[in-house]
Each structure stands twice: as C-alpha cells, then as structure tokens.
Amino acid sequence: MMKFHEFGDNHNPHIVLIHGGGNSWWNYLRQARLLSDRYHVILPVLDGHGEEYQKEYVSTEQSAQEILAYIKEQCHDHVFAIGGVSLGGQIVMELLSLDFHIADKAIIDGSLCIPQPKLAKMSILFVKWFGKLMFGKTACKMQLKLMRKMYPKMAYPEELERYYLEDMPRLPIKTLVTIYKTYMASYHLKPAISNSSAEVLYIYGEKEMKCVKESAKLFQQMHPNCTLYEAKGYNHGYLSTYLPLEWMELVTPFLERNE
Numbered sequence: 001m002m003k004f005h006e007f008g009d010n011h012n013p014h015i016v017l018i019h020g021g022g023n024s025w026w027n028y029l030r031q032a033r034l035l036s037d038r039y040h041v042i043l044p045v046l047d048g049h050g051e052e053y054q055k056e057y058v059s060t061e062q063s064a065q066e067i068l069a070y071i072k073e074q075c076h077d078h079v080f081a082i083g084g085v086s087l088g089g090q091i092v093m094e095l096l097s098l099d100f101h102i103a104d105k106a107i108i109d110g111s112l113c114i115p116q117p118k119l120a121k122m123s124i125l126f127v128k129w130f131g132k133l134m135f136g137k138t139a140c141k142m143q144l145k146l147m148r149k150m151y152p153k154m155a156y157p158e159e160l161e162r163y164y165l166e167d168m169p170r171l172p173i174k175t176l177v178t179i180y181k182t183y184m185a186s187y188h189l190k191p192a193i194s195n196s197s198a199e200v201l202y203i204y205g206e207k208e209m210k211c212v213k214e215s216a217k218l219f220q221q222m223h224p225n226c227t228l229y230e231a232k233g234y235n236h237g238y239l240s241t242y243l244p245l246e247w248m249e250l251v252t253p254f255l256e257r258n259e
Helices: 025-033 060-074 087-098 115-137 137-150 156-166 173-184 191-194 210-222 244-256
Strands: 003-009 014-018 040-046 078-085 103-109 199-205 226-231
Touching: 003 025, 003 156, 014 025, 014 060, 014 087, 025 040, 025 078, 025 156, 040 060, 060 087, 060 156, 078 244, 087 103, 087 173, 087 191, 103 244, 115 137, 115 173, 137 156, 191 210, 199 210, 199 244, 210 226, 226 244
Parallel strands: 014 040, 014 078, 078 103, 103 199, 199 226
Antiparallel strands: 003 040
16 A cells, blocks of 8 residues: 555645655655645655655556545545646646546646657666666765755755655665656556546746646646646746745645635
C-alpha cells in the first residue's frame, strides 16, 4: 500500500497534493501546513521515492490507481481538490480520467501529456551515467549550498534540506529510469479527460520546455474548463517546489472561487 502523510482535521474538505519525480511528500509540506487550518491535506509518497525507496515504481497509471483506492476508502470517493507537479500533475490527469467526479478542483504544474521518446532516451542515458554522482550526499550538499548562495529566494528551509539530504542519496536510479520511460516517453492524455467535471488550473513556467507548454494547450483543448497560467520568469515546477507563498497566492483564490 502507498504511504500518505496527513495534515489538518480529516472532517474538513480533502486536498491531495502529489510530489514530482525524484522528490517526495515534503515537496508540498509548506503548502500543506498553510492549508491545514481549512482543509485536510494528504501528501502521498510515490513508490520508489523517499522512505518508500525500496518499493518499485511502476507507472503513472499504477500510481493513480493506488491514490484512487485511498480516496475511495478514506475520503468517501471524493476530494475537494487534487494537485501535483511534474510527474504528480500527470498522475492528477490520470485520476481525472479514471473518475470523472473525483474532485471539484485540480491544480497541475508543469506536467507532460504528449510523449517525448527522444528526450526520455537522452535523460535515461544521462541518469545511468551520472545519476549516482548527481544524487550522492556530497553532490546534494553542494546543490543546497549553491541554491542558498545563487537563488536565496528559492532556497529550502533547514527542515526541507534535512529531508532532501536523507531522501535524494537513496533514490534508486531504477526509479528515475522508469519515470523517464513512462511519464516522459509514453504517457498519452486519455480521451476520457473530456468527461471530467473538475475545474482545472494548469500552471507552467515561462522558461519551461516547449513540450510542456504544448501539453498545457492540448489539455485545455480536451478539457475546456481549464485556466492556463504562465509563471513569468520561472522554469519547471518553481511555484510548487520552491515558492510556496507564490503558489498559495495563485491557488487560494482558485480554491475559494464558488466554494
């Protein structure tokens, strides 16, 4: 069974926020705490990530099925909102396709729904050659130090640095390879997405790759009840991952609209 971290009173409306590939539940920890006075916030730990690093990561579809089973069992078949960044956002798309009424609102940030097999192939080669070097403890400490020095606005607080240093060095290369094969190389947006009743906010950075921007436009074509938001000056997943206050500033009015 997938592991979940919970914040707030479980009698309040439920919000599920799904982390990106390589990170873990703490990706949305700051948002969860800010939202927990009004909502019951649920942060899944995807298989093959974080403390669940020994489990095999299978696919977007498998992850969506596990989260759907949790929602059916623990949340009476429905949540107020679901959100996710990168891989997490693709899992949100799959959930909306599986169950048309699973959520009233959805937030997707920087997620692909158009397959990129060439990019996936290059990414797999790169991570097989350099993954252990990039995610070793020494490299992770250097990354955090550089972030504090060069991008202080986006630097992790001390608590998240501890989680990062614990989880990233034990992230299996196999998990990343599988993500590139599934999330990046082969996932197609399902036609059933058109039947979803959820209102969607689709965020992407101004500096994102072209394929992410094209994915956002395709999603809106297939699910017209969708607002696209371009985060000016930002790259992949910045609002969800590094800038929780800006994420809250954007998402809170969306959640409160017609609540």
